[in-house]
Amino acid sequence: MTKIILALIxxxxxxxxxxxxxxxxxxxxxxxxxxxxxxxxSLALVMAGALAxxxxxxRWARRHEKPVLGSRFHITLxxxxxxxxxxxAALFGVGWGMTGFCPGPAFASMAxxxxxxxxxxxCIYAGFWAAGLLNGKN
Amino acid sequence: xxxxxxxxxxxxxxxIGLSAFILLWFNGRIAGISSIMNGLFAAxxxxxxxxxAFLLGxxxxxxxxxxxxxxxxxxxxxxxxxxxxxxxxxxxxGTRLGSGCTSGHGICGIALLSPRSIAATLTFMAxxxxxxxxxxxxxxxxx
Numbered sequence: 001m002t003k004i005i006l007a008l009i010x011x012x013x014x015x016x017x018x019x020x021x022x023x024x025x026x027x028x029x030x031x032x033x034x035x036x037x038x039x040x041x042s043l044a045l046v047m048a049g050a051l052a053x054x055x056x057x058x059r060w061a062r063r064h065e066k067p068v069l070g071s072r073f074h075i076t077l078x079x080x081x082x083x084x085x086x087x088x089a090a091l092f093g094v095g096w097g098m099t100g101f102c103p104g105p106a107f108a109s110m111a112x113x114x115x116x117x118x119x120x121x122x123c124i125y126a127g128f129w130a131a132g133l134l135n136g137k138n
Numbered sequence: 139x140x141x142x143x144x145x146x147x148x149x150x151x152x153x154i155g156l157s158a159f160i161l162l163w164f165n166g167r168i169a170g171i172s173s174i175m176n177g178l179f180a181a182x183x184x185x186x187x188x189x190x191a192f193l194l195g196x197x198x199x200x201x202x203x204x205x206x207x208x209x210x211x212x213x214x215x216x217x218x219x220x221x222x223x224x225x226x227x228x229x230x231x232g233t234r235l236g237s238g239c240t241s242g243h244g245i246c247g248i249a250l251l252s253p254r255s256i257a258a259t260l261t262f263m264a265x266x267x268x269x270x271x272x273x274x275x276x277x278x279x280x281x
Contacts, residue, residue, distance in 0.1 A: 127230020
């Protein structure tokens with residue numbers, strides 16, 4: 001139960017962060033990707049702010065043997081730069097550039113009366129399902 | 139760069155980093171939204187409930203801020219729906235095939251100095267920039 005409450009708190013802070021940084025505005029995201037237009041570098045600073053806090057916090061957390069409420073840290077140990085990783089990332093970037101939505105802002109925006117986000121999330125799930133078929137994991 | 143908002147970007151980013159820290163420190167989990175979304179239906183039992191709680195929080199946090207903040211323009215009534223449908227599918231397909239998105243690779247993975255996440259982030263940034271360039275400046279779709 002405590003884990004679920006902690007997840008709710010973490011999710012709420014994440015959603016606040018997406019809204020405070022205006023990443024729930026897909027046009028602002030597209031303006032970051034549009035380096036030949038009226039470029040808006042804000043997204044780079046969102047990542048910088050997030051990385052500064054997360055990198056510091058993660059380093060401290062991992063000095064402990066296990067998380068406060070769990071038996072282990074669920075962190076992948078893979079290091080290979082294989083084809084699924086790079087092809088997947090490339091296709092994700094195309095979809096991101098077509099829409100201005102990555103998964104977090106798309107999901108959060110469903111609460112902002114944004115019908116576009118509901119369509120987006122439904123199509124993201126269709127994509128999950130198709131990728132699972134490809135991997136034989138559905 | 140007239141729309142550059144450095145202060146709110148850094149502040150919002152710090153909140154996202156704090157969220158990732160809390161989820162890892164307490165629950166031992168990575169705050170990667172695409173895998174949390176996928177796991178919502180792929181996992182079962184307790185592994186489903188924490189994901190559901192996180193995703194409900196995601197919506198709650200955004201909704202809370204909208205009550206206090208000067209309205210952020212989030213709606214695009216005339217945005218071409220086919221772009222959303224095809225683009226949404228590619229976001230889902232690509233993030234599952236590539237094991238992560240902006241948060242899982244771009245923030246958590248890079249914070250852990252994972253070479254896979256650094257490569258993935260450079261790749262989706264490059265293809266995102268190329269896609270917007272193609273749409274706006276070559277095909278001149280007004281988006």
